[in-house]
Amino acid sequence: MDxxxxxxxxxxxxxxxxIAAGLAALFTALALWRGLRGWWLRGLAAVALLIALANPALQQEERAPLSDIVLMVIDESASQQIADRPEQTARAAQAVRDEVARLPNTDLREITLRDGEDDAGTLAMRALSELMAEEPRARIAGAIVISDGQVHDVESAPNLPAPxxxxxxxxxxxxxxxxxxTNAPAFAILDEEVVLTLRVEDSGAVPDSAAGPAPxxxxxxxxxxxDFNVPVGEDLELPITLPHGGMNVIQFQLATADGELTERNNSAVIQxxxxxxxxxxxxxxxxxxPGERTWRNLLKSxxxxxxxxxxxLRPPEKQDGVPVSELSLIAFPTRELFLEKIDEFDLIIFDRYKRRGILPMLYLENVRDYVERGGAVLVAxxxxxxxxxxxxxxxxxDILPAAPSARVLEEPYRPxxxxxxxxxxxxxxxxxGFGETADGQPGWGRWxxxxxxxxxxxxxxxxxxxxRPLLVLDRVGEGRVALLGSDHAWLWNRGYEGGGPQLELLRRLAHWMMKEPELEEEALTATAEGQTVTITRRTLGDAPADVEITGPDGTVVAVPLEExxxxxxxxxxxxxEIGLYRLSDGEMxxxxxxGPAAPKEFEQTIASAEPLAEPVAALRGGAPRIEDGLPGIREVREGRVAAGRGWIGITPREAYLTADVRLIPLVSPWLFLLLTAALILGGWLREGRR
Known part of the structure; x- marks a missing residue:
């Protein structure tokens, strides 16, 4: 096209x-006012000179018309996998392709959208911006988003030149x-109530059959x-007391109601x-x-x-004649400690204690019962x-895991x-960190x-x-017992021959007896970093079986473990995908x-055009439902209504590519210069002839 x-x-x-044109007009008017007969020749000379200076030319262009471009964003995020939405999406996308192919001089550019990283949701406007950035703005005739409307980046909507x-x-x-x-703390004190706030919400066209409390x-x-029945649409405060130290995983699961869209947002997990x-x-x-002070210092630190x-300090058999009234300022509350408040202690340590008649058998029986009820005793x-x-x-x-043989070995050895x-x-x-000796033993100090x-x-x-046994651990009833067959652990704390990990050993013993999960002998744990799950299986037995992982969508995968x-x-x-995963090896x-057990994609699952109402209305676009029939695509002029019953519109852009440009001068400077001189001379001669 030329x-x-x-x-x-x-x-x-x-x-x-x-300025020159103004002066020429002024001089011509002055000549006319003075009655000069050659005023019009002078005016023509000025016009010819001005045309020559303006240098007009004819520009001829050879233009190649460019096709209009329609942008299409196909939302295949997690919420678009609910019910029959995948089929609806595929059918709508194919219909748009067919309609655009029917239009003359129109091309289609499309992009498929998945879930945003880090539970960002549906980033449809960012995808549309990226697609738009790859095409010339002057060719974009319209944009179509196939989605449930639950878009999480509406504020990033691009400035479109078309509907x-x-x-x-x-x-x-x-x-x-x-x-x-709605409210769950990251930390909580053991044996103290922590209040969680839950809420069950219904959305969409809720049927009458769903009325009433939710299981x-x-x-x-x-x-x-x-199991509980909880009200719908109300905040529910739930007091919980954590059963143990360390990470407590609390899972909430709503029963699936008949006809609801998905059960993916029916569960929640908090840690x-x-x-x-x-x-x-x-x-x-x-x-x-010598070790008594070491135990005390370790605990007080x-x-x-x-x-x-x-x-x-003064056993009954010691006869030194000192009155009892001068030995102590206050009476030690043994009855209160060993009978009334024994359950308030987390750990009882007997350090080189022997029966001397000071603690009656009744007290020791109560200590035994305390362990069977869940207490912990360490005997050094x-x-x-x-x-x-x-x-x-x-x-x-009755609760100690080993009996003495009546022998005490007094010779150096390395634990x-x-x-x-x-x-x-x-x-x-x-x-x-302690190295090894020549015979392969740990490089810590001897006892x-x-x-x-x-x-x-x-x-x-x-x-x-x-x-010979040195440290024996056992479970008794609900409690735990540790027996250390030496009173020389203090040598490690004093740094003898390089010392040893007495503090770490005591810390682990205490935490094991406190039933801390990270020190359980048989345990299956899983930690997540991003989308990567690290599975750890601890056991004192043989190699465990494969771990079966059940994903949020119900699929089961067997994962082998390596030592x-x-x-x-x-x-x-x-x-x-993000969501809740369940692990089992048959025993644990x-x-x-x-991410969250109910991802952002499932916070709002009811399809709605409301989130995109503003960018759609900006250029008078439309948001028809696919279930009402797929709309046709027609061309409309810019600024006109771009949607109606059964159709949506695009705006033809009539863009083109200039293939060649030719310039043909319309004025010969020398010719117009001679013409100007001739006109000036003619005016002078006409006026001089008078």
């Missing part, structure tokens, strides 16, 4: 030409129910579920880290010895420990443990971890006393000379959430 137009390429700036339309999936009769956890199931760490306000420890010391130290045995006055020959003998101890979380890796023990039950995790150390097996798994269960 077109032509006259253009000017002046030899002087237009401002000077304007925007939304082909809406879903149905008018859709309705959905979702569970929200809700709550479980902690995959334990026994608890609350349980922390102890104070660790209450009762230290019962027998005969004073931790600001989170409340320590009650009961020590016997000294030489007296091998005598007739041993604690083993008291009611505590070692047993094969079981290398797997047990209390002693696993305890020797790291010089070992009480010979005969284990009855429990797990021997550390041993002494000739593999990562003694008693530790790990694996990694890439979750295909665990749950982990990638």
């Amino acid at each position: 077109t032509g137009q006259i253009i000017f390429d002046p030899h002087l700036p237009w401002s000077l030409l304007a 925007l339309h939304v082909l809406l999936t879903g149905h008018e009769t859709d309705w959905d129910r979702r569970l929200l956890v 809700l199931t709550i479980s902690i760490d995959g334990g026994e579920p608890m 609350i880290n349980g922390v102890r306000d104070r660790l209450r420890v009762l230290l019962v010391s027998g005969e004073p010895h 931790d600001s989170s420990v409340d320590l009650v130290h009961f020590t016997i 045995a000294g030489p007296d443990f091998a005598t007739a006055d041993s604690l083993y020959r008291s009611p505590l003998g 070692q971890m047993t094969d079981l101890g290398r797997k047990h979380p209390v002693t696993e890796g305890l020797d790291q 010089f006393r070992l009480i010979d023990l005969i284990p009855d039950r429990g797990d021997v995790v550390m041993s002494g000379e000739d593999d 990562d150390g003694p008693g530790r097996f790990t694996a990694t798994y890439e979750g295909p 269960d665990a749950v982990v959430a990638l």
